[in-house]
Amino acid sequence: MELLAPGGDVDAIKAAILAGADAVYCGLNKFNARNRAANISFEDLQGLLRLAHAHHCEVFLTLNIVFVDPEIPALFKLLNKLVNTRIDGLIVQDLGLFYLISRYFKTIKVHASTQLTTHNAGQIQFLSELNAQRVNLSRELSIKEIKALTLVAQKNSILTEVFVHGSYCISFSGLCYMSSVHGGNSGNRGRCSQPCRDQYETTPAGKNYPLHLKDNSAFFDLKELYDAGVDSLKIEGRMKGFEYVYTVVKTWKKQLRSFYKNGEPTNDDRDLHKVFNRHFSNAFLRGKITQDLFIDNPMSRSTQHLLAASDADLKTKTTKDQMAFYEEKDQLKTDIKKEIERLSIAKTPLSIVVSGQCGTPLKVSLKMPDASFEVHSETNMSDKGTEPLDDKALLSRLKAINDTAYFIDHTTFTLKPGLCLPFKELTTIKKKILFVLNGSREAVPAVNWPVLKKHSTPIEKPALSVLIDSIEDIDLSNDPTLSVYFQLPNGFKNAKDGLTDLFLKNRPLIPWFPSILIGEDYKAAVDWLGHLWPQFIVTNNSGIAFEAFKKGIPWIAGPFLNLTNSYALLGLKEKFNCFGAFLSNEISEQQIRAIRKPADFHLYYSIYHPVVLMTSRQCLFHPITGCPKKHIDDHCLQDCEKQARITPLKKNPFIVEKAKGNYHTVYNATNFLNTAIAKDFPHLFSGFMIDLRAIKTDTKRALDKKELIQLFKNHLSLDADAAEQLHQSVQPTIHTQYKQGI
Structure with a gap:
């Protein structure tokens, strides 16, 4: 199984690579569902691809938001650049983007985002028609449900990815509009301000954070996930720092190695508690959705776990343990930072020598720190022509090299003045160079974005x-x-x-x-x-x-x-x-x-x-009004019928409804x-x-x-x-x- 790690910035991606991730998912500084993360630039991406691939780690780019029409030209410009990189896949939510990639960028592999909340067989077949190579299954599913969907995915040649560690959303992904309605920050645009995690007026059940869940951890469920045929294990955390990413990925990697060696996972998850966490639960995976999934505190529980695990019986010793814990964290952060700084994502320099004479092919020799090669024109140079070759003209033709993981560091131009070569020959030389630099792959020519016509079929009366x-x-x-x-x-x-x-x-x-x-x-x-x-x-x-x-x-x-x-x-x-x-x-x-x-x-x-703010598989009445049942059973979905109100501090209330036969829904009061x-x-x-x-x-x-x-x-x-x-x-x-x- 692939271990898939988050990369919210360059340091986090490096940390994931160092810790042994098999793949990393990250976003550029626009068009992704973690707008508040630092993210990376396109320049960074090329160097990160080189670094990751050298460490046998794949890189998936998140374009997992919905788009509006005025953004399509800029999106196409980006896709035209990405198609000529060595990116291993794009993570997509928007059905329009699926369509555009499947039609115009067929060489790009596409993964279906968690934002599509894929939870049934028909959705997998739907995504197969859109050429999805992988689907991130809904976070709310049980192992049994995951296994059934993985069988469907395998029949459709699709890989399955399962969220195994990190923050839960209380709503089905892609179906939460709370942040959009209250503040204009759409979760479907990567701008979620997480109002669900805010403090609310104390509920009748005595809770101040009634929409707050523990973190997910399937750390002890590896055997079941493996038996279910899951292809990729996804760790959440693009908003978290490099030390979090390093610790979690390294701990999971160690657990995977132990599982492969012994056939059983270990029982040691101590290191996961040393970084940010809200306690852990695997209730959804186990199909036992209980009130224990909730936690009435938004803060990290790492220190609390340390003290609970300590045998200290004196306040002074507790304080000493706490100080030692913080010192250990600081030292770990310093050590990881040193390792990260040793990994360079700088582009590789190229030295170019241009030579030849009248009646011979143009020769372009390229030298890198660890390799060299040369390319030749297919026709000979001539002293007759309208545009003589010079270094400025040639470098203008070769500027596309700077969009790769390489950059032109130095050029030596030894041609005699006045020599000419057809324009198409310079284009051929550029393609030959890019072919080598791009891992022996042909460069894909740019595609113009398809301008859609306005059809004149006015509606008389809607x-x-x-x-x-x-x-x-x-x-x-x-x-x-x-x-x-x-x-x-x-x-x-x-x-x-x-x-x-x-x-x-x-x-x-x-x-x-x-x-x-x-x-x-x-x-x-x-x-x-x-x-x-x-x-x-x-x-x-x-x-x-x-x-x-x-x-x-x-x-x-x-x-x-x-x-x-x-x-x-x-x-x-x-x-x-x-x-x-x-x-x-x-x-x-x-x-x-x-x-x-x-x-x-x-x-x-x-x-x-009525305005839907979110839909949840969890029972929202446990932390709001209380419920005599400790867990959801088959009768809850069919028979339960309740309504309550929750009120964020200094804001208007929300309506929480459970109708017969339906999941829990939070509505706007207006x-x-x-x-x-x-x-x-x-x-x-x-x-x-x-x-x-x-x-x-x-x-x-x-x-x-x-x-x-x-x-x-x-x-x-x-x-x-x-x-x-x-x-x-x-x-x-x-x-x-x-x-x-x-």
Whole structure:
């Protein structure tokens, strides 16, 4: 199994290499999901690639955020440079970027980011269609679930990667919008400000950090992971320092060696407790999600663990032990720093000698500290031509060398003045040189980013749709001018039979699939889809999207697939026959304006809904109101129905809801209402949706549902007074994301 280490800056990457990592993942100073890390420059990258490969360590670059259209030219410029490096893979979240790489940069290996929260077989098949070589499985999965998905991955020639050490997110990755809504720092853009870890007003259960989890550690689960067929073990920590990376990687490497030698892991994890940690848990991996996963303290527990392990019975001895611990940490940091400084990522200097004479080929000799080679033109030089060769002209042609792990340090130009060579010969010489410097790989020519046309298919009048989750609202589907979506549960297995009867009796109802469908619930949803064969569906889960595509069932991409650019829409249409999509509610008016929808494609947008802040597999009521059960069992997902409030210090409260058949969800106290978009984009969207599910927030409606629907219809018909009436009838509301974007 590969040991995959984090690299938040140059020193951390060097530390990972020194400690024995098999691979490192790191980000450049833009376009990655750890914007607050120091990250590295492209200049650093070339030297790091050389250093890592010399130590048999691979380097994966994180481009694991969602993109907006104005960024695509800069992204393409970067991809054109990366394709000619020796990078071992790119870690990607955005479906548009998957599409672009699979079409224009086929030699680049792509890994599916944890931000895609991959947790079922259909999602792996979906990613296989996008040419993913590796998938980082959801952090919430058990060993049993991981093993089942790894078998699917192997059948699709995909590697699996599992998160084994470091900080947990309490939300399913990619489905947390708390930082985005409150502060404009989207987790899907690498700017998460971690408001979940903030202090809250003391809960009825007596907790001040109710959304705070212990750290993950699968240190004693190696045998099970190995037996499950997992290919890569990922350590979290791009925000942490080099001493943390070194200690954790070295300890894990030692554990792996012991396991390979003896067939069992050791029981010694003492060194892991010496660096930052919030205590450890492997509850998700063990499939035993208990209240013990929570910790009501955001601080590191390394010192506390030391004192607990000490046999000191006197305060003076405790203080002495603590001082010795800090001295040991400082000494370790100093020692690692010395080792790091010995590793150079400086580019390798090249000396170039240019020689030849009239009637002979041009010869370019290149010398490095440990090797040398020469290349020749394929035609002879002549004293006839319009552009005589000189050192300035030649160096201009060879400047691409400086984008590699080498740089031109010195040149000697011995040609007689006036000699000429065709331009194409200089290009050939450059390619020959780059071929050698790039490990005997042909240079890939630059690709111009594909400018998408604006298709002139204006919508006369956008339709209105409504999302419901109660059979009491089924009669709304009798309105022929209204599309009615019915929210399907996460716990699909036990609800399947009832849902079959419901949809067979109410054919106009349109299934709305949730973001999370794990294990037997996913299989039940797939079986149900094939049995019901609806006219079309809306899905927020790419696994269900794949199944709909395979079965030939028309489908619309839901708002939680995080679609933010034109290329994601184009990829879904071309590769999966998607006929429409909801744009993400995270993007702003200006970012929507840049969207170019594909021909014969429908765009949708949710203009009124309770705002999802996060979705969690953990029981959020343990630290909030308390729960008599110590762990989650099969009945919790199906039967539990609760709601509570938590309030960050000096901020507005959040609503925590557990509906029957669904995972725990945190909602904003105030609903989203965006009436401006209908006026701002009168001809872009095929339809707008309002969410009338039975989710109780602080937003109150003065009208019943049918009256409210009629008012929204009036608004979409450009009734001048309807918007004002809506804002008076539905209060309070927000639409901050439409203004701030991502």
